[in-house]
Amino acid sequence: MxxxxxxxxxxxxxxxxxxxxxxxxxxxxxxxxxxxxxxxxxxxxxxxxxxxxxxxxxxxxxxxxxxxxxxxxxxxxxxxxxxxxxxxxxxxxxxxxxxxAPDTGNMELLAQFGDEAQKKQWLEPLLAGEIRSAFAMTEPEVASSDATNIETRIRRDGDEYVVDGRKWYISGAMNPGCKIFIVMGKTDPDGTDLRRQQSMILVPRDTPGVEVRRAMQVYGYEDHYHGGHAEVIFDGVRVPAANIVGEEGGGFAIAQARLGPGRIHHCMRLIGMAERAVELMCRRAVSRTAFGKTLAQQGVVQNWIADARVTIEQLRLLVLKTAWLMDTVGNRGAHTEIQAIKIATPRAVVDIIDKAVQAHGAGGVSQDFPLAELWAAARTLKLADGPDEVHQRSLARRELKKYL
CATH class of the missing domain: 1.10.540.10 (Acyl-CoA dehydrogenase/oxidase, N-terminal domain)
Structure with a gap:
């Protein structure tokens, strides 16, 4: 490349x-x-x-x-x-x-899988920035790292579907501008193919039976600008059958298609977060004195800065390679690299931001600098879009196949 x-x-x-x-x-x-x-x-x-x-x-x-x-x-x-x-x-x-996010992934999903009516009603105002949206997948009662565990039911009843379930950490749902939920649930819970049990359906926020119950905190932050992360209840929610996205049983495949670009977008932004942290760390280091020398003259701080620069350059090259592969051989061809950056980037960026916090002392954990909130966001991305361990498991299996 x-x-x-x-x-x-x-x-x-x-x-x-x-x-x-x-x-x-x-x-x-x-x-x-x-x-x-x-x-x-x-x-x-x-x-x-x-x-x-x-x-x-x-x-x-x-x-x-x-x-x-x-x-x-x-x-x-x-x-x-x-x-x-x-x-x-x-x-x-x-x-x-x-x-x-989550609007980016939802727009990609609607552009790729939505029908013309769905695009007209929901994609166009999202593209115009007139409304916000949410993606309702994660549930509190099951290990959502395995999407086949999802318990929310989407039951066909004549010309309608009935949705029942409880979701949480539904990003963007607290924003009053969030007008549409893309909900993942099971239309065929007893099906023999675990990856064909799920479907996705569009549920307008104002539909009777939809309750945005509370905001979930992330390390104490409510993430207001992001639209929060809500617990949402779907209790006998009825929507037209035309609201199904793609086809019945296609939810798992649609979710995988949605999450691929989302994972690389998160990693791209994480590198920017790391760069901001290094900039703040360097400014702090040259302006503060401890034990007769500036922090910039202290060997340990110099090591933090040098290690951070090396790590950022490594991460950036891996993310760029992944982006190039996605463009040239598609998301499937870049599967290994997508998982590699999703494992490596949050882990490394958390450490870089942590060192910047340390260089700021008490200020690093305060509201006077963005570092504490950056750390919380980066740490959360070790869970979001699949926890590290799930990606490690899949990546190891792919490596081991070469030797079996």
Whole structure:
């Protein structure tokens, strides 16, 4: 692969870096001030809508979607360095560009598997940034790392489906702008093929029987800008049969298709989070004195900084290789690399951010710096989109096949 950025990537990188400096970083403090005055903590601060309008004006919109009919038409390799930049301000930048999870994965899912009516009703307003969405898969009563365990029922009743189940950590569901849930459940719980028991169905938020019960915390954070992570109850929820996505029994395959790009997007942004942490660590190191020397002159801190730079460069190369493979041989051909980055990136970035926290002392765990929240987000990604151990299990099996 060619590691040089092509002309379009260079142009978009320069434009996005300027957008971050001129609009996003200054908006971080403004958003916090505005949030304190909102009627509900889940409402969107006005400055976020201003950022979205400016991003649209500059053509920095829907960069994640490779389908040129709906998005920017960028390859994964072109999008990777742009997603990395947005990771430097993960609360604001992805949302400002309409490139925030879970909406990105939901838009990809609808673009690939939705019918024309579903695209018209839900994909178009999502692409326009007019509404938000949620993906309801994880459940509290089962080990959701094995998706075949899911207990939510989707039962056919004439021209309707009836949905019953309990989900939690449903990202984005606390946001009042979240208008649609993509729900995964079982239409054939007794089927012999465990991977054909599940289906996906569209459930509008205002459907009777849908209850967004409470916000789930993540290491004490409620993740307001992301739209929170909710516990959601579906109690006898009736929706038209036309709301099924794809076909009955296709839910597991659709979920795998959705999660592949999502995993690389998370890893791209994680590298940006690591870069922000190193920048903060270096600024702190040259400005603070302990035992007669600046932190930058202390050998242990120098080691942290050097190790962080080596690790980030390694991770970036692996993510770029993965993006290139996804573009050239498809997600299946890049399966090993997708799992490798999903294992390696959160693990390493957690350590880098942790060292930056340590360099800041008490400030590192405070609200005065973004490090504690960055750490919580990175640590959570060792679970999200499949825990490390599931990816390790699958990756090891693929390696061992060569010798059996």
């Amino acid at each position: 060619d590691f040089a950025y092509d002309a379009r990537t260079v142009e978009l990188r320069e434009k996005l870096l300027a957008f971050m400096d001129e609009h996003v970083y200054p908006a971080e403090a403004v958003a916090e001030e505005q949030r304190a005055r909102l009627a509900s903590p889940w409402d969107t601060p006005p400055v976020v809508e201003e950022l979205k309008a400016e991003a649209k004006r500059q053509g920095l919109w829907n960069l994640f979607l490779p389908d040129a009919e709906y998005g920017a038409g960028l390859t994964n390799l072109q999008y990777a360095p742009l997603a990395e930049i947005t990771g430097r301000s993960p609360q604001l930048a992805p949302t400002a560009l309409n490139c925030a």
